[in-house]
Amino acid sequence: MSLKIDHVSVIYPAADGRPPVAALSDINLDIQEGEFVVALGASGCGKSTLLNLIAGFLSPTSGGLTLDGRMVTGPGADRAVVFQKHALLPWLNVIDNVAFGLQIQGVPKQARNRTANEFIGLLGLDGFQRSPVYKLSGGMQQRVGIARALTCDPKILLMDEPLGALDALTREKAQELILKIWGETRKSVFFITHSVEEALFMGTKLIVMSPRPGRITHVFDLPFSRQFQSGTPARQVKASHEFIALREEVLNIIFADEEAVE
Amino acid sequence: MTDPRPKGPGLWARLARSRPTKPGEIYGVPGQGNTFWLSVASVLALLALWWLVTALGLVKPLFVPSPQSVLAKFGQIWREGFTNTSFMDHVLISTARVFGAFVLACAIGLPLGLAMGMSPLIRGIFDPPIEFYRPIPPLAYLPLMIIWFGIGETSKVLLIFLSIFAPIVLGARSGVKSAAIEQIHAAYSFGATRWQVMRHVILPSAMPEILTAMRVGVGFGWTTLVAAEMVAATKGLGYMVLSASQFLQTSVVIMGIFVIATIAFAFDLMMRFLERRLVPCR
Numbered sequence: 001m002s003l004k005i006d007h008v009s010v011i012y013p014a015a016d017g018r019p020p021v022a023a024l025s026d027i028n029l030d031i032q033e034g035e036f037v038v039a040l041g042a043s044g045c046g047k048s049t050l051l052n053l054i055a056g057f058l059s060p061t062s063g064g065l066t067l068d069g070r071m072v073t074g075p076g077a078d079r080a081v082v083f084q085k086h087a088l089l090p091w092l093n094v095i096d097n098v099a100f101g102l103q104i105q106g107v108p109k110q111a112r113n114r115t116a117n118e119f120i121g122l123l124g125l126d127g128f129q130r131s132p133v134y135k136l137s138g139g140m141q142q143r144v145g146i147a148r149a150l151t152c153d154p155k156i157l158l159m160d161e162p163l164g165a166l167d168a169l170t171r172e173k174a175q176e177l178i179l180k181i182w183g184e185t186r187k188s189v190f191f192i193t194h195s196v197e198e199a200l201f202m203g204t205k206l207i208v209m210s211p212r213p214g215r216i217t218h219v220f221d222l223p224f225s226r227q228f229q230s231g232t233p234a235r236q237v238k239a240s241h242e243f244i245a246l247r248e249e250v251l252n253i254i255f256a257d258e259e260a261v262e
Numbered sequence: 263m264t265d266p267r268p269k270g271p272g273l274w275a276r277l278a279r280s281r282p283t284k285p286g287e288i289y290g291v292p293g294q295g296n297t298f299w300l301s302v303a304s305v306l307a308l309l310a311l312w313w314l315v316t317a318l319g320l321v322k323p324l325f326v327p328s329p330q331s332v333l334a335k336f337g338q339i340w341r342e343g344f345t346n347t348s349f350m351d352h353v354l355i356s357t358a359r360v361f362g363a364f365v366l367a368c369a370i371g372l373p374l375g376l377a378m379g380m381s382p383l384i385r386g387i388f389d390p391p392i393e394f395y396r397p398i399p400p401l402a403y404l405p406l407m408i409i410w411f412g413i414g415e416t417s418k419v420l421l422i423f424l425s426i427f428a429p430i431v432l433g434a435r436s437g438v439k440s441a442a443i444e445q446i447h448a449a450y451s452f453g454a455t456r457w458q459v460m461r462h463v464i465l466p467s468a469m470p471e472i473l474t475a476m477r478v479g480v481g482f483g484w485t486t487l488v489a490a491e492m493v494a495a496t497k498g499l500g501y502m503v504l505s506a507s508q509f510l511q512t513s514v515v516i517m518g519i520f521v522i523a524t525i526a527f528a529f530d531l532m533m534r535f536l537e538r539r540l541v542p543c544r
Binding site (some may be wrong): 055057075076077079080081083084085086087088089091100103106107130133148152230 | 346384442444445447448449451453454458462463464467469540541542
């Protein structure tokens with residue numbers, strides 16, 4: 001698996017008397033097999049635009065994206081998206097939601113339920129197969145969303161602030177769960193977040209983006225998720241000097257951007 | 263002189279102010295609470311008032327016949343029919359007209375409304391004619407129906423059809439917007455076609471609005487029934503009510519009203535049942 005983003009720019013056309021907006025300017029990014037790339041930045045820096053490009057919901061104004069050498073020309077099952085919220089289908093129960101992608105692809109009921117059950121188990125949702133999703137807690141709903149994205153065996157998972165709506169404790173547990181699943185499935189991940197700590201903890205590569213025009217200003221290679229996977233407890237990883245120093249450095253960059261906007 | 267008793271809040275203050283809820287309820291939810299027994303009491307009180315007014319002779323039976331005489335009339339028409347047609351025939355022909363028109367309106371209106379919600383082309387074409395005729399009372403275009411389609415069943419069913427059609431189209435059209443964009447994007451990201459998104463995401467999330475539109479629509483259908491049976495009808499509940507009123511048979515009029523209300527209510531109960539089955543998340 002290799003995703004290449006090559007000199008991509010996105011310019012939103014002028015609207016309401018305002019000039020055109022350069023949402024993304026000359027983005028270059030490679031995501032390799034098994035990488036966990038986290039995008040972080042002040043609001044308006046184009047993180048979501050970048051995710052929409054990779055998902056195929058948006059076409060670039062210039063430049064191009066290739067996945068394993070093939071141009072990205074639209075959404076497809078090789079790139080599964082996990083949304084922040086409102087993306088589950090409340091009229092279906094847990095197993096039918098998880099199996100939804102397979103149903104779209106015409107997989108027969110028995111086969112898709114078998115696959116769905118596998119991922120329901122992986123996400124710790126066993127026993128909730130028949131529960132209606134609107135009765136689950138926010139954290140469990142998000143796990144259903146992740147299980148659903150995994151069923152179609154995508155090459156890359158695109159996660160658009162998947163934990164943004166969760167409370168702090170649930171969020172930390174969910175971070176560890178996502179890392180565990182990433183370790184087991186070896187999927188590539190593109191992950192958007194507003195939380196610096198989450199970004200540092202989860203990614204193998206961090207891209208820091210700045211607004212006006214949206215661009216990648218800094219790239220960091222991160223060791224922390226691998227430390228966690230090799231057995232160091234999450235709290236200990238997040239309390240290390242190395243982690244704190246990098247957190248302050250990244251926070252400085254982002255606050256400088258926020259102030260420049262005001 | 264002052265009143266020694268401590269003054270509690272007045273009736274108005276108690277109605278206007280919220281009290282803390284009992285455990286198990288949520289504070290401040292508008293209109294919470296079970297109303298079943300209150301509704302039963304309300305119906306019984308109205309019936310009692312009706313009976314009282316007639317029993318005391320406050321109103322002449324010509325204006326308000328007593329409950330007993332309406333019931334007796336019902337029994338008589340049930341046995342002997344009305345204007346040489348049996349009671350069940352009146353009921354069946356009217357029900358067939360309304361539900362025939364309703365089924366037709368759903369069959370055409372639901373796909374058209376969904377298509378109008380999905381496609382600017384279809385919306386552009388069909389929005390003006392529907393919005394043009396929608397606010398016109400059916401009685402106003404009844405003469406046109408008769409001139410164009412004669413005095414047979416066609417013009418009657420068509421008139422009822424038109425009154426049901428508009429609310430159903432509108433409901434389906436606005437229901438299309440119920441799906442969250444994330445749900446639609448999720449389906450597309452699994453490689454769904456436009457048709458699959460329609461079938462698996464947009465239609466199910468539009469269901470609550472569609473069902474409400476169907477309930478509203480069938481109500482319009484019954485409203486229009488009487489207008490449709492005004493001209494050249496010899497059977498039907500609307501005809502029965504209209505001709506009875508011409509002979510000042512008020513008890514038949516009231517009886518007909520009750521029969522129409524009962525059928526409409528039974529259908530509404532069925533729709534509510536369907537709604538609970540199809541959209542439990544509401």
